[in-house]
Amino acid sequence: MSSKLTLTIDKSVIDKAKKYAKDKGRSLSDIIENFLKAITEDVHNDEIEIGPIVKSLRGSFKAPDDFDYKKELTDALAKKYLES
Numbered sequence: 533m534s535s536k537l538t539l540t541i542d543k544s545v546i547d548k549a550k551k552y553a554k555d556k557g558r559s560l561s562d563i564i565e566n567f568l569k570a571i572t573e574d575v576h577n578d579e580i581e582i583g584p585i586v587k588s589l590r591g592s593f594k595a596p597d598d599f600d601y602k603k604e605l606t607d608a609l610a611k612k613y614l615e616s
Contacts, residue, residue, distance in 0.1 A: 549563070
């Protein structure tokens with residue numbers, strides 16, 4: 533069942549959104565409804581099926597407590613792209 537909703541949005545945003553919707557061949561109402569569905573949809577981890585290979589790898593690696601993932605990634609990328 534559809535219901536009306538009144539929103540207060542800056543006119544320039546509305547104009548850009550209407551152009552976007554027209555370019556996509558959709559209504560602005562449809563785009564907004566689908567956006568609201570997407571951000572309010574419940575995601576349950578138990579609905580995600582994990583394959584047997586991934587299940588077998590669970591717990592096989594334990595990083596040290598002081599492991600800095602971002603630093604390691606930065607170092608690896610610098611080595612790959614900045615060093616010859």
